[in-house]
Amino acid sequence: MKTLKTWTVAALCCIATNTFGQAPSYSTQAITKDLEYFKDWTASQLADGFKNKQLKLFHSPLMRQLAEQLKNGTYESQYLLNSYSPIPSNKILEEKLKLYNGYSRYENITGVYLEKGENVVLVGDLHGRKVSLLIADWMRQPTPGYEPTKDPQGWGLKRQEYRLHEGVNVINVEKAGNVYIDYFADDPETAPAITIHFVTGKANGYFDAEKQSNEDWKRLLDHAVSPVMDVKTRYMQLAYPVEFLKKFRYEEGKELAQAYDKIMEQQYTFNGAIKYNRIPPKRILARVNFNYFMFRDGDGVAFLGNEGTMKSALGPNIYSDWGVNHEIGHVMQMSPQLTWDGMTEVSNNLFTMYVARKAGQPSRLSKSKNYEKAREIFIDAKEKPFIMSAGGPFEKLVPFWQLYLYAEEKGYPDFYADLMEHMRNNPDKGKGNASINNMYEFIKVSCDLLQTDLTDFFEKWGFFVPGTYDIGDYANYHFVVTDKMVQETKDYIAGKKYQKPAKDITLLTD
Numbered sequence: 001m002k003t004l005k006t007w008t009v010a011a012l013c014c015i016a017t018n019t020f021g022q023a024p025s026y027s028t029q030a031i032t033k034d035l036e037y038f039k040d041w042t043a044s045q046l047a048d049g050f051k052n053k054q055l056k057l058f059h060s061p062l063m064r065q066l067a068e069q070l071k072n073g074t075y076e077s078q079y080l081l082n083s084y085s086p087i088p089s090n091k092i093l094e095e096k097l098k099l100y101n102g103y104s105r106y107e108n109i110t111g112v113y114l115e116k117g118e119n120v121v122l123v124g125d126l127h128g129r130k131v132s133l134l135i136a137d138w139m140r141q142p143t144p145g146y147e148p149t150k151d152p153q154g155w156g157l158k159r160q161e162y163r164l165h166e167g168v169n170v171i172n173v174e175k176a177g178n179v180y181i182d183y184f185a186d187d188p189e190t191a192p193a194i195t196i197h198f199v200t201g202k203a204n205g206y207f208d209a210e211k212q213s214n215e216d217w218k219r220l221l222d223h224a225v226s227p228v229m230d231v232k233t234r235y236m237q238l239a240y241p242v243e244f245l246k247k248f249r250y251e252e253g254k255e256l257a258q259a260y261d262k263i264m265e266q267q268y269t270f271n272g273a274i275k276y277n278r279i280p281p282k283r284i285l286a287r288v289n290f291n292y293f294m295f296r297d298g299d300g301v302a303f304l305g306n307e308g309t310m311k312s313a314l315g316p317n318i319y320s321d322w323g324v325n326h327e328i329g330h331v332m333q334m335s336p337q338l339t340w341d342g343m344t345e346v347s348n349n350l351f352t353m354y355v356a357r358k359a360g361q362p363s364r365l366s367k368s369k370n371y372e373k374a375r376e377i378f379i380d381a382k383e384k385p386f387i388m389s390a391g392g393p394f395e396k397l398v399p400f401w402q403l404y405l406y407a408e409e410k411g412y413p414d415f416y417a418d419l420m421e422h423m424r425n426n427p428d429k430g431k432g433n434a435s436i437n438n439m440y441e442f443i444k445v446s447c448d449l450l451q452t453d454l455t456d457f458f459e460k461w462g463f464f465v466p467g468t469y470d471i472g473d474y475a476n477y478h479f480v481v482t483d484k485m486v487q488e489t490k491d492y493i494a495g496k497k498y499q500k501p502a503k504d505i506t507l508l509t510d
């Protein structure tokens with residue numbers, strides 16, 4: 001066994017000093033000395049030839065207790081002692097799908113719950129890699145005295161972070177919670193696994209839907225020590241309150257996972273990830289929050305921890321639920337090529353419409369009369385408005401969805417899959433105020449893929465209206481659409497000599 005260093009680790013994200021008088025105080029030196037009675041730094045096994053009489057030589061009561069349990073075979077190491085392989089970094093996500101975040105930062109689930117106070121974590125050879133321990137504050141409540149939506153701490157997920165070092169880590173946990181390993185790599189296939197032993201941890205467990213049964217699921221919920229249970233599906237990670245998991249899915253852990261995976265399969269079909277073998281070896285995170293109804297952020301998607309919203313996120317109709325699909329669609333939307341500024345609440349709903357259609361749901365655009373409203377705003381107007389400067393997101397969505405309906409009619413349901421594959425293989429045409437250039441590239445590629453002159457279609461919907469436009473889309477943008485930009489796009493299409501569509505696509509509905 002290599003020479004060990006000893007460490008006392010404090011939370012990187014916390015500044016205040018706390019005293020935990022009720023908790024044991026662990027000596028890194030005593031624990032390190034006692035590691036000579038074990039085979040390795042992680043105390044996974046007793047040293048060969050270990051004798052019971054050596055127990056009285058231990059300096060640390062904690063390590064003596066561990067040795068006794070290992071000796072008599074009563075130590076339950078499941079979850080507490082494991083090796084963790086790295087999760088592919090977002091570099092892989094960018095290479096695969098040209099997406100940049102929204103996939104889980106907490107995917108290396110341990111199933112361990114650490115109490116507030118001092119805790120002992122033993123770490124094996126790190127092989128020069130940077131590895132941290134994360135404790136997510138899933139159940140964080142809004143700051144007292146503020147409306148939840150106006151919380152000065154924001155809506156996002158908070159966490160404690162502790163940098164890990166080889167050997168003995170004594171960490172001061174400021175708030176109890178589920179533990180995750182922050183270990184990402186650009187070379188996940190060759191990067192080494194890291195062994196970690198949570199000597200003072202409690203086993204909460206987690207549900208791996210591809211390996212465990214519904215009986216395992218019920219057992220986990222019944223014996224949970226944390227208020228939140230982690231679920232690992234094929235494509236997603238879920239972190240929801242045990243209370244609501246019992247209420248809505250006590251008998252159906254596998255069915256819960258399958259519902260989310262069904263959404264992901266459809267969305268991966270729509271964007272071409274399945275067709276082009278681009279599904280990343282990473283999971284999108286869906287979690288509870290207590291600030292806002294539903295939203296997407298850099299950590300994934302979040303749903304409010306009240307009964308109504310949890311029923312949407314956990315109940316029997318997840319697959320067809322508009323809100324769940326809408327938020328996941330936000331993770332999947334390509335920016336800026338299909339989500340130039342002004343499209344944030346539009347391009348994600350292409351995914352939502354697609355899943356709803358596959359689920360046999362009535363069209364939201366028809367049900368809410370958005371087709372009629374859109375025609376009034378854009379096509380019937382005396383003075384043609386620019387598509388990005390008028391109407392709401394559902395009116396803007398209409399022409400983009402009509403292109404799908406037209407392609408489907410022509411026997412080409414892979415239209416958007418191929419469109420996004422083209423975008424993945426080509427650079428964007430600008431960001432910020434210049435992102436509008438991506439719209440004109442979208443027009444060109446649409447005509448090429450459909451082998452159709454769509455000039456009249458885009459003209460009617462207000463894509464070719466020169467001018468200067470101030471667009472609000474979670475930030476303010478200033479677009480300048482010139483006559484030259486419009487004419488260059490029209491000339492490109494005319495030069496292809498495609499046939500015009502046999503019908504007026506602006507009349508298509510579903």
